Amino acid sequence: MTALKLLILFPLITIKIDASVVINRYDDECVLDPALVAEISSYENVTKHIMDQIRNNYGKTMYQEYTHFIDKFGARPSGSWILENSINHMINLTRQHGLNDVTTEELEVPHWVRIFEYGLMLQPRAKKIVILGFGSSVSTPRGGILAEAIVVKSFAELEALDRTKVQGKIVVFNEPYVSYGETVIYRTLGASKAARKGAVATLVRSITPFSIYAPHTGAQYYENNVTKIPTAAITLEDADLLQRLQNEGEKIVLQIQMYYTEDTKKSRNTLVDLKGRVNPEKLVIVSGHIDSWDVGEGAMDDGGGMMISWFVPVVLNTLNLKPRRTVRAILWTAEEPGLIGAQAYLKQHKNELDKINFIMESDEGTFQPLGLDVAGSKKTRCIVQEVLKQFAPINKMENSGAPGSDIVLFIKQNVPGASLLNRNERYYWFHHSEGDTMVVQNMTNVVECAAFWAAFSYVIADLSVDLPRH
């Protein structure tokens, strides 16, 4: 795609980059009122107290409850009864911890169910091809699809092909992994692009840098007016194999069968409040999503982030630390099919956005915590940076411009916010695959994330000043 096209399609990204350059330049020159600096440093004993209590005491119980939650419910796909049961469990757990201010907000969510999938290479030799359909994929016609495959490395390569080369075939995308954010477009839009060229199905190299023969699922979207064709992930191993066979001049014939059902169900966002002592109407939101994909157990995505966020109001209440503003944990529902829970919350509360002082999210792992990816005005970022000083070495501050997943919707509405930075370089190895289980987690790290998450949000919720917007 040309730079000009990018500019037209994604003008916001251009603005974002410009803004981040400016903000970065001024970050070194944060000049805060000395009284505010003194006030922030006066929290050092409290933050140490919160973190020590979680590290040495309450964190272990939280981790046991987290493990029990994952063991008991496992995968919690949008629209499933097991997701609803897991929400009930968290409501009960909140009350058991002595916090009764827990409410839910109902909404409609997609309920896409994987029934049956099967993939086989017939030519040049018989080999099983493990496939894992993408959320919202249509089924194959009864009896499946038997077709020749054509492998491409990019959308550009697909576009350059003559339509007759693609018509009636299964398009295999073997795109190189650059980063999740850049490469995921082959999962989300691959089917639509290939359908416009006349393809009958697509198989997409899993969006991960590493594989031991596991496919990775995720959401995909059909563009308007496009023939909906079945679309599934394949492993890196098979994507490379199919590429080599094509390069070696072999004709590749595949057979796939996929069957899904789709309807909608009711689900709920869960709100856990520790009401503010002075300004209960003002909110500091900490959040993660409670739903997961139907493969693996959603331990990492996003069981860990959901749990440490739920724990913030709960543990502050236990420690008898009531900040000035309300601390609200939100357990988003139906993040995976496309931020459905967060969209509903935004719609329902759009006239109260000015009451959100800060919004936080953990949805990229709860490995060793490093700091925050912060979006907000220069002054807000300066205040956050000053608060982070007392958490060294958990004091890294980044400025991607769009931190988080669900909370990006709020960031776009000018609400300041942050997502948890952690040592998650292996996150996408397991993400949306059967590999997302408790084995990936480390208690010490999760507890450390929880300690930082609770202590940091306490300070923001208790400061005498609101975080200023642009």
Ligand SMILES: *[C@@H]1O[C@H](CO)[C@@H](O)[C@H](O)[C@H]1NC(C)=O
């Ligand atoms: C921290 O110190 C402040 C005064 O500097 C005091 O008011 C507060 O009670 C202390 N908090 C804890 C948890 O020790």
Ligand SMILES: *[C@@H]1O[C@H](CO)[C@@H](O)[C@H](O)[C@H]1NC(C)=O
């Ligand atoms: C939650 O508590 C209610 C009332 O005590 C109980 O009926 C229900 O079975 C519990 N649900 C879960 C999922 O723990």
Ligand SMILES: *[C@@H]1O[C@H](CO)[C@@H](O)[C@H](O)[C@H]1NC(C)=O
């Ligand atoms: C889709 O097709 C309809 C009717 O064929 C047309 O009116 C509409 O503009 C199309 N929309 C897009 C996004 O192409």
Ligand SMILES: *[C@@H]1O[C@H](CO)[C@@H](O)[C@H](O)[C@H]1NC(C)=O
């Ligand atoms: C968990 O992480 C801690 C701290 O990084 C490390 O010392 C420990 O060895 C890890 N435990 C396991 C089982 O990997």
Ligand SMILES: [Zn+2]
């Ligand atoms: Zn997630």
